[in-house]
Amino acid sequence: MLIxxxxxxxxxxxxxxxxxxxLDRRNFFQGVAITGVISLLPKIVTPSFAxxxxxxxxxxxxxxxxxxxxxxxxxxxxxxxxxxxxxxxxDPAQNAHTLKPEPWTIEVSGLxxxxxxxxxxxxxxxxxxxxxxxxxxCVEAWSMVIPWVGIPLVDIIKRFEPNSKAKFVAFETLVDxxxxxxxxxxxxxxxxTEGLRMDEAINPLTLLAVGVYGxxxxxxxxxxxxxxxxxxxxxxxxxxxVKISFVExxxxxxxxxxxxxxxxxxxNVNPNIDHPRWSQKxxxxxxxxxxxxxxxxxxxxxxxxxxxxxxxxxxxxxxxxKKFF
Amino acid sequence: MIKKHYRKIFKSxxxxxxxxxxxxxxxxIYSDTVFGTRLMTADPIQKLDRELGDWALIFIILSLSVRxxxxxxxxxxxxxxxxxxxxxxxxxxxxxxxxxxxxxxxxSFNEFIQDILKRNFITIGIIGFILLIPLAATSxxxxxxxxxxxxxxxxxxxxxxxxxxGTLHFFMMVRxxxxxxxxxxxxxxxxxxxxxWSKYAKSNSQFx
Numbered sequence: 067m068l069i070x071x072x073x074x075x076x077x078x079x080x081x082x083x084x085x086x087x088x089l090d091r092r093n094f095f096q097g098v099a100i101t102g103v104i105s106l107l108p109k110i111v112t113p114s115f116a117x118x119x120x121x122x123x124x125x126x127x128x129x130x131x132x133x134x135x136x137x138x139x140x141x142x143x144x145x146x147x148x149x150x151x152x153x154x155x156x157d158p159a160q161n162a163h164t165l166k167p168e169p170w171t172i173e174v175s176g177l178x179x180x181x182x183x184x185x186x187x188x189x190x191x192x193x194x195x196x197x198x199x200x201x202x203x204c205v206e207a208w209s210m211v212i213p214w215v216g217i218p219l220v221d222i223i224k225r226f227e228p229n230s231k232a233k234f235v236a237f238e239t240l241v242d243x244x245x246x247x248x249x250x251x252x253x254x255x256x257x258x259t260e261g262l263r264m265d266e267a268i269n270p271l272t273l274l275a276v277g278v279y280g281x282x283x284x285x286x287x288x289x290x291x292x293x294x295x296x297x298x299x300x301x302x303x304x305x306x307x308v309k310i311s312f313v314e315x316x317x318x319x320x321x322x323x324x325x326x327x328x329x330x331x332x333x334n335v336n337p338n339i340d341h342p343r344w345s346q347k348x349x350x351x352x353x354x355x356x357x358x359x360x361x362x363x364x365x366x367x368x369x370x371x372x373x374x375x376x377x378x379x380x381x382x383x384x385x386x387x388k389k390f391f
Numbered sequence: 392m393i394k395k396h397y398r399k400i401f402k403s404x405x406x407x408x409x410x411x412x413x414x415x416x417x418x419x420i421y422s423d424t425v426f427g428t429r430l431m432t433a434d435p436i437q438k439l440d441r442e443l444g445d446w447a448l449i450f451i452i453l454s455l456s457v458r459x460x461x462x463x464x465x466x467x468x469x470x471x472x473x474x475x476x477x478x479x480x481x482x483x484x485x486x487x488x489x490x491x492x493x494x495x496x497x498x499s500f501n502e503f504i505q506d507i508l509k510r511n512f513i514t515i516g517i518i519g520f521i522l523l524i525p526l527a528a529t530s531x532x533x534x535x536x537x538x539x540x541x542x543x544x545x546x547x548x549x550x551x552x553x554x555x556x557g558t559l560h561f562f563m564m565v566r567x568x569x570x571x572x573x574x575x576x577x578x579x580x581x582x583x584x585x586x587x588w589s590k591y592a593k594s595n596s597q598f599x
Contacts, residue, residue: 137433140429141433144429144432144433145432145433145434149567149568153567153568155432155434155437155438156429156432206437206566208434208437251568251570253567253568254567324566324567325566340509342510343510343511343512343563343564344506344510345502345505345506347502350434350436350437352433352434353433354433355433356423356424356427356428356429356431356432356433356434356435357420357421357422357423357424357425357427357431357435358420358423358424359424360433360434360435360436361420361435361436361439361494362494364497365497
């Protein structure tokens with residue numbers, strides 16, 4: 067089991083720090099326990115969050131995003147683009163309870179020494195979980211600030227030992243229209259696929275996330291494991307990953323297939339390159355607070371590479387970003 | 392079917408009914424602000440834009456359905472309500488545009504001009520809006536008289552290209568999942584079909 071969580075109905079807060087669990091910590095990568103306070107919050111705050119909420123133990127804090135004010139948990143779990151559960155922004159929160167994130171297997175294939183099927187637990191187990199607060203800029207000109215829990219993708223990639231021919235990494239989301247009822251519609255060409263160039267994939271910013279706010283990843287945010295590439299538009303950060311493959315050629319990606327002139331393979335956040343149908347210069351920050359305050363909140367200027375230019379500038383040194391948008 | 396006698400009452404009812412979407416949106420914003428609900432989602436600007444655009448299209452389609460419905464129920468009395476529905480369509484289009492310029496673009500007229508010039512779906516939406524203005528302006532009885540029935544009718548046939556432009560505007564805005572604009576399009580095609588059929592039928596019969 068990847069994430070040992072305790073269901074609300076099963077645990078009292080007094081059991082959380084039991085000695086047994088403490089000792090067990092060495093045997094599974096991270097212990098997780100329910101947070102008493104959160105479980106006591108009135109139901110109205112999390113009406114659509116069906117899965118039990120559980121907190122990871124032993125998450126390393128990092129300086130990423132210390133100065134940012136994160137979007138509330140409530141905000142980031144009730145406003146999602148996850149077409150596998152419907153095309154509306156609130157559909158995932160309503161429908162994602164059908165996803166079964168556990169147990170979860172990831173199939174690794176392609177140009178690497180170690181390939182095969184891996185249990186997600188085993189993949190994550192040897193690594194130290196980190197919290198990183200990243201800005202997330204959606205291609206639709208809204209943004210959030212999200213405290214992810216995860217591990218750098220590079221650490222995982224190293225373990226598969228990709229060979230020198232592997233120039234790209236391709237990812238795939240689960241296909242199962244029972245678990246993902248939105249897949250009964252042909253709104254997109256399933257499975258959802260994404261890809262990164264190898265140097266992007268092993269950039270230290272790129273995260274394989276398993277949670278938010280110190281908790282197990284909510285289903286509607288891409289449980290149990292998703293990519294987070296903070297300098298790219300949100301759709302690059304593929305959710306509920308079941309396949310990772312190391313390939314030689316640039317893999318085809320879902321939104322690029324859908325509208326090649328609107329969504330490039332790179333899709334780096336860039337205020338100077340408009341989406342054909344709207345400007346990318348500014349963004350609406352989703353704080354979680356709705357109503358009038360959200361309606362009259364000033365927009366903020368979108369930053370080049372979503373503000374991560376320093377960390378990723380080398381990746382695109384000699385590239386025409388207008389051409390490779 | 393509906394007697395002329397009750398016209399005043401029914402007109403008030405249609406008027407109030409047409410305000411329901413607006414009242415609901417106002418309530419949703421109020422509730423989100425005061426009670427912290429999420430009726431308008433965490434991004435109410437986007438939601439409001441879409442809702443108002445949706446209602447604008449629905450009202451245009453409703454105004455187009457009046458004549459076919461009058462035929463169906465064999466009651467010309469229904470025509471008396473068409474002007475109000477049409478004006479409400481214009482009302483919701485204006486709100487949609489206002490919310491887009493005011494809330495979405497936050498009155499950045501530079502961005503607005505850029506949008507009109509560069510973005511086809513906005514260009515098309517604006518053309519639809521401009522074409523709608525003369526129709527709304529000539530909705531009074533005196534305007535009909537001044538124009539003369541036939542010319543007035545010709546002018547108001549503009550509503551067909553307008554509703555098609557509106558639906559196209561919607562189609563082009565969508566990223567995936569075209570179900571809703573497609574639904575509107577099918578209804579509009581049916582209404583257009585009815586119009587041609589009834590014209591044809593008319594020219595082939597002696598009465599009317």
